[in-house]
Every structure is written in structure tokens, then in C-alpha cells.
Amino acid sequence: MSIDRRQFLLIVGGVAAAGIAGKQTLEVFAENQSRNSKGFAGKRWAMLIDLKKCNENEGCTKCIDACHLTHNVPHFDNKKDEIKWIWKEKFEHAFVEQENYFVPEQIKQKPVLLFCNHCSNPPCVIVCPTQATWKRKDGIVMMDWHRCVGCRYCMAACPYGSRSFNWREPRPHIKKLNPDFPTRTKGVVEKCTFCDERLARGLKPSCVEACPGKAMIFGDLENPNSEIRKMLGENFTMRRKPELGTQPEIYYII
Amino acid sequence: MYDTGKVLIGILIFILVFTSPILINIAGGKSSVKANPQLPKSGNCIESKEYMKGYHMEMLDKWRNMVVRQDVRFLKKADGTYFMLNGMKAEMSLTKTCMSCHDNKAKFCDECHNYLDVKPYCWDCHIDPAITRKEQMP
Numbered sequence: 001m002s003i004d005r006r007q008f009l010l011i012v013g014g015v016a017a018a019g020i021a022g023k024q025t026l027e028v029f030a031e032n033q034s035r036n037s038k039g040f041a042g043k044r045w046a047m048l049i050d051l052k053k054c055n056e057n058e059g060c061t062k063c064i065d066a067c068h069l070t071h072n073v074p075h076f077d078n079k080k081d082e083i084k085w086i087w088k089e090k091f092e093h094a095f096v097e098q099e100n101y102f103v104p105e106q107i108k109q110k111p112v113l114l115f116c117n118h119c120s121n122p123p124c125v126i127v128c129p130t131q132a133t134w135k136r137k138d139g140i141v142m143m144d145w146h147r148c149v150g151c152r153y154c155m156a157a158c159p160y161g162s163r164s165f166n167w168r169e170p171r172p173h174i175k176k177l178n179p180d181f182p183t184r185t186k187g188v189v190e191k192c193t194f195c196d197e198r199l200a201r202g203l204k205p206s207c208v209e210a211c212p213g214k215a216m217i218f219g220d221l222e223n224p225n226s227e228i229r230k231m232l233g234e235n236f237t238m239r240r241k242p243e244l245g246t247q248p249e250i251y252y253i254i
Numbered sequence: 255m256y257d258t259g260k261v262l263i264g265i266l267i268f269i270l271v272f273t274s275p276i277l278i279n280i281a282g283g284k285s286s287v288k289a290n291p292q293l294p295k296s297g298n299c300i301e302s303k304e305y306m307k308g309y310h311m312e313m314l315d316k317w318r319n320m321v322v323r324q325d326v327r328f329l330k331k332a333d334g335t336y337f338m339l340n341g342m343k344a345e346m347s348l349t350k351t352c353m354s355c356h357d358n359k360a361k362f363c364d365e366c367h368n369y370l371d372v373k374p375y376c377w378d379c380h381i382d383p384a385i386t387r388k389e390q391m392p
Contacts, residue, residue, distance in 0.1 A: 180350060
């Protein structure tokens with residue numbers, strides 16, 4: 001079969017037009033599906049952690065306990081198998097780009113709360129071969145554990161170490177099962193999801209709720225009247241490794 | 255063909271022996287093993303029994319994509335109103351919605367799955383209510 005130039009142009013034009021129309025209808029569909037029933041709706045979720053307030057309660061692990069209980073995060077004694085959603089690390093390890101030689105000792109040793117930075121430009125999303133992780137419209141770097149094939153590209157890409165791999169079957173290592181949230185299986189990567197399941201029900205993330213010192217402020221950066229925007233406008237804050245261009249969305253008051 | 259008669263008889267015997275379980279069942283009028291899922295007492299399922307028998311797996315697959323990937327959480331009826339469960343909007347959730355009535359996995363889910371020898375991996379992660387019930391007991 002041979003086609004002349006006229007036929008060829010007609011076919012190419014037709015296919016292109018159909019493609020454009022299809023894309024538009026898909027986008028309209030996605031807009032309609034985007035939530036709002038009674039849950040929180042945001043455009044750019046972010047978190048501010050006031051380390052001054054956080055460290056008033058020395059040795060407090062309430063946020064970590066609440067998170068791990070809510071999300072069935074297993075506990076392994078061996079550091080190699082550790083699963084981390086939210087954890088503490090020394091200041092000098094958390095902010096490695098701070099190259100000042102002489103840092104006050106109390107700051108150097110200060111524990112910093114770390115978790116997924118929900119970057120605006122997330123490298124983990126770019127490398128995921130199955131779209132098991134992606135950036136939601138409200139800023140959350142979400143994970144679909146149904147789809148994760150355990151390749152661990154995302155773990156290599158994340159500059160913050162926010163992702164953990166299940167080397168072992170996690171369920172026997174969960175202290176208390178929360179029946180409302182799934183566990184994971186061996187061979188799946190997991191991390192903090194900003195409590196997407198709680199936001200959908202109009203609840204703040206469980207770590208924020210559990211914090212006795214109100215040191216964690218969660219809010220929408222696109223909303224100029226939000227508490228987090230007010231706090232960011234009034235305080236000097238830092239983010240981890242901003243020079244990498246990932247635009248992390250966790251802010252710290254030192 | 256040599257020995258046509260013998261070969262044909264041989265084939266016939268083979269077919270009879272090979273299909274004997276089916277033939278015996280047909281002759282006896284009932285199968286020896288039958289899936290017998292135990293239904294909950296209050297019958298108010300979100301879909302008809304026939305639909306659920308045939309398509310529950312497709313429905314659950316759709317649900318998980320809606321909830322996890324599109325963040326659409328609550329179950330709507332065909333007329334656009336929310337499906338209510340114990341005074342709350344029902345979620346598209348295997349454990350929270352389906353298993354709030356069908357709370358016995360062994361006698362409901364497993365009954366047919368074992369019969370058909372299908373092994374869905376839902377409960378590798380999602381928690382069978384029987385496990386937490388057992389934990390709560392002293």
C-alpha cells in the first residue's frame with residue numbers, strides 16, 4: 001500500500017488533533033476528581049519545625065511514636081533494617097552543608113527532627129520507573145505501595161535519606177497493629193506521606209497533633225494567611241541542602 | 255493406520271479415565287467440594303450479589319487507584335449521593351467498608367479463593383480484622 005502526500009498529511013493532522021483533544025478531556029477529568037468533601041485542601045503543603053521549642057522537652061519522642069503507631073512502622077533493632085518515617089539526627093549531620101568550623105556546641109549536638117521533605121522538585125519522583133511515587137497537586141510526594149517494585153532508585157536519588165527499604169517482612173516487628181492502615185511487605189520502599197489519609201478526613205498529621213510543645217506547624221504555603229506563612233515571615237529559617245535545587249518543604253527554626 | 259480398532263479403543267479408554275471425576279460428578283448430580291462463603295446477617299451490600307460475585311476484584315482495583323492515586327476517598331451511589339455506613343460516609347476501603355460487615359476472612363473471602371485456588375495478596379498488607387481482634391483479647 002502506498003499513500004500520497006495529501007493522505008499522509010491528513011492522517012498526521014487527524015492524529016495530532018485527536019491527541020490534543022484527548023489530553024484536554026483527561027485534564028478536565030483530573031480536575032473534577034480532585035478532592036474536596038470535608039478534608040483539608042491545600043496547594044503546597046509544608047512543615048515548619050521550631051527546634052527551640054522542640055528541644056525544650058529533652059528526649060521527647062511523642063511525634064515519632066504517634067507516627068509509627070498510626071502507620072504501622074516496624075521497629076528493627078539492627079540499624080541496617082531500620083524503617084524511618086520520622087527520626088532524630090544530630091544538627092551537624094542533618095545540616096551537612098553548614099561548613100562553619102566553629103559552631104556552638106549546644107547547636108552542634110542538638111537533635112533535629114527529620115522526615116520526607118516533600119520537595120517541590122523531587123528527584124525520587126523523576127527516577128521511579130513505575131510511577132509508584134509522584135508529586136500530588138497539593139505538594140505531597142505520595143507513594144503507591146501497590147505499585148512499588150522495590151528497585152530502590154528513589155532511595156539512591158533522595159539526598160535526605162528519607163526512604164527506607166523493607167529488607168525483612170515488617171509485620172512481625174510492628175509493636176501494635178493499627179487495623180485502619182495497611183502494613184507493607186518485604187521488598188517495598190516506604191516513607192512519610194504527610195498523613196494524606198488524615199488530611200482527607202480533615203485531620204492534621206499525627207506528629208503535629210502529638211507534639212506537646214506545638215513545635216511543628218503544618219500548613220499551606222500558597223495561603224498567605226496561614227500560620228506557617230506568618231511564621232516564615234517572622235523567623236529566620238533553614239532548609240536541608242537547598243543548594244541541590246530540590247526545593248525541600250520542611251523548614252527549621254534553629 | 256495399523257490396528258485402527260485397538261488404537262481407537264485405547265483413546266476412548268484414556269478419555270474415559272481422564273474425565274472420570276467430571277463424569278462421576280455429572281452422574282452423581284453433585285460435586286464433592288463446594289465453596290460455601292458465610293454471608294453476614296444484615297444484608298445491605300453496596301452492590302448486588304451477582305455484581306460482587308463477578309466483579310469485586312475489578313471494583314477493588316478501581317478503588318485502590320481512586321484512593322491512593324487520585325485522592326478520591328468516599329463511596330458514592332449512582333445518583334451522586336454518598337453511601338453511608340454507621341452514620342459516616344463510607345470509604346472506598348477493603349478493611350473499613352467491606353470487612354466491617356464481612357468480618358470473617360476465613361469463612362467469607364478464603365472460602366471461594368481457596369476453592370478456585372486464587373491467591374490475592376490483599377492481606378499481605380491490609381489487616382484481617384481477626385488479627386487485631388485476637389490481639390485485643392487478654
